[in-house]
Amino acid sequence: MKFEAITIKDIARALDLSVSTVSKALRDSHEIGEETKQAVLIYAREHNYKPNPIAQSLKKGHSRSIGVIVCNIDNNFFSQVINGIESIAQSKGYNVIITQSRESYEKEVSNSEHLSSRSVDGLIISLSSETKNIDHLKRLYEKGLPIVFFDRITDEIPTHRIIANNFKGAYEATRHLIQQGYRKIAHITSSDSLSTTSERLAGYKQALIDAGISIDERYIKFCLHGGMIREETHEALAELLQLPERPDAIFTASDRLSTTTLSQLRIMQIPIPRDIALVGFTNSISADIFNPSLTSVVQPAMEMGQQATEMLVSLIESRRPVTQFEKRVLETQLQIRDSSQARQSPSP
Amino acid sequence: MKFEAITIKDIARALDLSVSTVSKALRDSHEIGEETKQAVLIYAREHNYKPNPIAQSLKKGHSRSIGVIVCNIDNNFFSQVINGIESIAQSKGYNVIITQSRESYEKEVSNSEHLSSRSVDGLIISLSSETKNIDHLKRLYEKGLPIVFFDRITDEIPTHRIIANNFKGAYEATRHLIQQGYRKIAHITSSDSLSTTSERLAGYKQALIDAGISIDERYIKFCLHGGMIREETHEALAELLQLPERPDAIFTASDRLSTTTLSQLRIMQIPIPRDIALVGFTNSISADIFNPSLTSVVQPAMEMGQQATEMLVSLIESRRPVTQFEKRVLETQLQIRDSSQARQSPSP
DNA sequence: AGGCGTCTCGCAATCGTTTTCGTAAAAAAA
DNA sequence: TTTTTTTACGAAAACGATTGCGAGACGCCT
Known part of the structure; x- marks a missing residue:
């Protein structure tokens, strides 16, 4: 043909x-x-x-396309970010190549290399939960490929970064649970190598400390695959429930983690929020029709994608080497729903 | 840089x-x-x-990449299809460029032209709900670009197509509602120009006919934007509820339509399924935690993407012009949950 | 020694576009 | 008229990789 x-x-x-x-x-x-x-x-x-854009790319040395690496597009947060990326890219005449790492370090490496060799003009990336070493990105960075990190970022590469105010989002979520009368608040989160994990964990802890509640490390569960593997979340939840002082609330730190936890609690027929209240860090568009409707920390995902793209394009199109890098922090929003209704019976 | x-x-x-x-x-x-x-x-x-893949593309006339056009990746069905596409493409050494038409005819046209001029080796597409004329795809097809349609297909271009058994899926969903004791079953669906719409509509009608229930056209509502515009669904629902013979069940024909309808019914505080039962045609991964959990017709989305990609690659790599085209039909699965529980009070 | 084949390798064209530079012819200035 | 400037275009070299063809070098046979 x-x-x-x-x-x-x-x-x-x-x-x-x-x-x-x-x-x-x-x-x-x-x-x-x-x-x-x-x-x-x-x-x-x-x-x-x-x-012919191919010939133009060859001649001009750039392709007017940008690469995106996320762990999973099958996730409201990331697909909303991508919508933001696409909208700006389109308006600036760039075309977007989306790839998924599926939380795998290896796929992240191969995707990044594939994208760079396809000579994308820049890269927008949120790290996979398995990623501990970022030499693959350093290599590209040193070769001169503009990179912008979002959401799950790293400090090891000097470039633009954009994140939600994870600390504050987590702080407010936890404080909200406290205000609703909960005291034994557990936290299910992703891999501890992720920037989002440590920021949210810090916010969670600070809220407890500020309320004079001591931190119980047994209440903190890490899911290395961020909820992609259902069994992992299942196990974390089971361990939590078997604790002598069973938690009366859970704050889940990611999209998939939240839906999986909710689903699992319902399978176990644990009433929410009567037995256990729940607050998620999620951008699910269906949080309002969950059973119960899920109180969520919502990130400005679309805006994050838009701003990331703007920063990347400015990097790409800058005539002179950029040395001043920015770390933007966007505010989250706490949407209060039924899963965190005030505690009925007083704490024992 | x-x-x-x-x-x-x-x-x-x-x-x-x-x-x-x-x-x-x-x-x-x-x-x-x-x-x-x-x-x-x-x-x-x-x-x-x-x-340098750019130089290779220029020289060899192909790019080992395939383009994908869907209306929206922010949708479980399509993101699952894309996962299927990606997995096969990756294993065959192709790279995937994903674009969104956002249900806009114009964006579909510009995306398809952009992709073809970036010399993708083939195209996998599900039509936008606005699309009535497919000359833009015919042009590409006549120039020799291999195309595979999935989900929302057309008969106007002789090429491979893959869909779910929409008729049977809709038939079974409707029959299920009938078996549960509902008689006044409404249908909220997408634009009538979509192949999926007419197939599902036909299945719905046939199930009613087979049960000896006459078809009331007032019970059938078309949402031209497939639920992307919330007001549209809202209005359709409102009209349904104002009917003298208010329906006792609704069968929604798409992912977004289902979640929006459920959300709207809840806002209106209409008990489901007591006042109105609901069955959706959706691949939402959260249907089990909806309130109430949503009975759904689920499509084998991942498999659809995989098979579509296999068909496309065979088209691309075929040495001689292909003249024998296939239309594959994959079976759906009805997942029964609470939103379609048997009717309590007898029909008046 | 001459003829022939084999093995290695380089030359040059090619893909489609951009860009530098050179140069006719026309126009303006002398 | 001669000289200079301007205008309008073409030749050719890139960008990086691929490929048909030609050509030395060598070995083998007659």
Whole structure:
């Protein structure tokens, strides 16, 4: 199967001009006479000429495309971020290549290399939960590939970063549970290598401390795969429930973790929030129709994607090496629903 | 910022060879002596040489990438399909470029043209709900671009297609509602230009006919934007509720439509299924934790993506023009949950 | 020694576009 | 008229990789 389009050469032949003349006419160069220019333009329009972006990329050394690596698009937070990325990229004439690491370090490495060799002009990435070593990204960075981190970021590479205010989001979520009368608040979170995990964990702890509640490490459960493996969350939850001082509330730190925990609690027929209250860190668009509707810390995902893309494009299009890097922090929003209704019976 | 990688030219210079020799050595040509070959291979490995895919695309006329157009990745069905596409594409050495039409005809046109001009080797597409005219795809098809349709397909282009058994899925969903004791079953569906809409509508009607229930056209509501615009669904629902013979059950025909309808019913404080039962055509991974848990027709989305990709790759890699085209139909699965519990009070 | 084949390798064209530079012819200045 | 400037275009070299073809070098046979 062959896909053949009209090229500059065809126009040149048809109009008895040279390719260089046609190229310049198309780009509206001052070197070309008005008559010739018009002739070329008209011919091009009539024959629906489209410059070959592959050839342009080769010549110009960039592809006007940006690569995106997220752990999973099957997740409201990331798909909303991607929507934001796409909207800005489109408006700036970039095209977006989306890949998924599926929380695997290896896939993240191979994806990043694949993208760079496909000569994307820049990379927007949220680290996988398995990733501890970022040499693969350092290599690309040192070769000059502009990178912007979002959500799960690293401090090891000096570049733009954008995150939600994870500390404050987690702090407010926890404080909310406390205000609702809960005291034994557990925290189910992702891999401890993630920046989001430590920030949210810190916010959770601070809220407890500020309320004079001591921190019980047994109440903190890490799920290395961030809820991608259901059994992992299941186990963490089971351990929590078997504790002598069973928690009366759980604060889950990620999208998938929240839905999985809710689902599991319902399977175990544990009434929410009567036996255990729940607050999630989730952008699920269906949190309002969950049973019970889920109180959630919502991130400005779309905006995060938009701003990440703007920062990346400014990096790509900057004429001189950028040395001043920014770390933007976007505010989260606590949406209060039924899963964190005030505690009924007083604490024993 | 400049991104510089090692090229064949660099290797040639370093080893005092010609570029053609290096190129042939890299491709393990028989024309090149064993010694030279090894020298090149070793040097290439040590310096982490990666052929420039842009240059290869230009030269070879293909890019080993496939384009995907869906209306929205922020949707469990499509993101699952994409997961399927990605898994097969990856294993066959193709890379995937995902774009969203966001149910807009114009975006679908511009995306398809952009993808083809970026010389993807093939296209996997599910039509947008606005799309009535597919000349833009016919143009690409006639130029020789392999295309595979999934989910929302068309008969106007002779090529491979893959869908769920929409008729049967809708039939079973409706029959289930009937068996549960409902008689006044409404249907909220997407744009009537979509193949999925007419197939599911037909299944719905057939189930009613087979049960001896007459079809009331007032019970059938089309949402042109497939639930993307909340007000649209809201209005459809409101009209349904104001009917003299208010329906006692609703069968929604798409992912977003189902969640929006459920959400809206809850806002209106209409008990489900007591006042109105609900069955959705949805792949939501959270249907089990909805309130009430949502009975759903689930499509084998991942498998659909995988098979679509296999069909596309076979089209791309076929040496001779393909003339025999296939229309695969995958079976759906009815997951029964609380939203369709048997009717309590007898029909008036 | 001459003829022939084999083995290695380089030359040059090619993909489609951009860009630098050179150069006719026309126009303006002398 | 001669010289200079401007205008309008073409030739050619890139970008990085691939590939058909030609050509030395060597060995083998007659």
